[in-house]
Amino acid sequence: MTNNPSAAADQAELFRQMAAGYDHAIRVFQPTYDAMLQLSTDLACAAATSRARCLDYGTGTGAALPLLARHFDAVVGIDPGKPMLDLARARVSQELGADATRVTLVEGTTASQPRLLPPAEFDAVHCSLVLMFIESDEAKLSALRALHSTLRPSGVLVLTEILRDAEAGDEQETFALWNAIMRQRGANDVLATRGDQQVHTLMHRCTDAGLRDLLDAAGFCSAVKVFQTLHTSMLVARK
Template identity: 30%
Template sequence: MNLSWHDKHVKMYDQQIAKKIAGYDLLYDLTNHFISKHHQPIQKMLIIGAGGGQELYSFSAVLPNCCFTAVDSSEPMLARAKERMEQIGNHVEYVLSNWQDYEGTTQFDAASCLLVLNFIEGIEQKTQFLKKIYDSLKPGAVLFIATMMNDDEYFMKLHLSAWKNYMLQQKVANEHATKFEETYEKSYHLLREGELISLLSSCGFTSVGHYFQSFLLAGYICIKGDSNTHQ
């Protein structure tokens, strides 16, 4: 959020993002609860945008024996993830790469893509991005995705005004909160909920459910279906 993923201040990301997103920790807590209740064992999990280490740190608490593949295009952010995981002990493969350029062949039981899709331009690129995730998952696997969303003009303005108010309450500098409000639609490549669900369905996900909302940030759980998905 108005932060260079390659600058020297990347270690401040943990504190900054939690102040700017209401319920940031709750997003990970809720995701953990869904992970723990997934109908299939999760032995291999893909994390797209793993830099910073929040997903690894959070998910390892409920998946202590899982092998994680952590993909991120920012070397400083990936280094921060490694630093946070030093004392945890999970097996993690760190991959410095854009997801679009990732060449792994592993089939995963689960994947997360939190606060990444909104940086991917255009419907075609988003479709290719999501289809690649789908193809990397086993039948019955689960994807957790959270992204900044679009809305009607009135509600967009209302959300952004309230969001700015939240940031100011969290002691975010007025200039940063104001810039976020004024540049939101230009800073992110946004979809409406119907568009996102349609894209996910077109890629092959058979079940998509909304499980998190914070102002214009929404989280969805998506299942790559098979004959035993809901048994």
């Protein structure tokens, strides 16, 4: 996942500690989280040429899985964090009942298990708030190449990412607004500070141009930005 073992350990620890509180915290940190997930999962379906199989890469607590399972015959959720996956498993069984068998959960990453993703396996890949936790451009590119390879011809990638503004002044303004909206939505000092720290110390955000370069280099074409809220953008790209 990263070239820096201590950063990797910090992130794994973050998601181990955060697992139980994640579903609450993410809605404070991402004020449009539910709307984004609805849009990104609908887009994965709407833009896919077939609805057989969808991958949710970096599924976390699996919030996208029941939404994707409404559209696709089979959904695979992959994540390196066992506590996050345990919550995803509980969510799937609670929300999908008998249809939970259509969802498979796998622990790992494209870096930890290079053969994790079979070629040309999926009609759509959904990847929400994940790439920014991969440390170097090289490692991000390698993950994007694996996602590209696992898509069927003309398969679709829906990618939601926290980006970095190219201009330092814009970056400051965006963060001031982000902090204000978190507090407006009920974050106390501790939560708002934690959100700020996580973005600045544990994330490795690309600029919009940097992300597009990586998508190009991984083989994706025609990346379209379909949504933006503060520093978070959603892009749809095709194999």
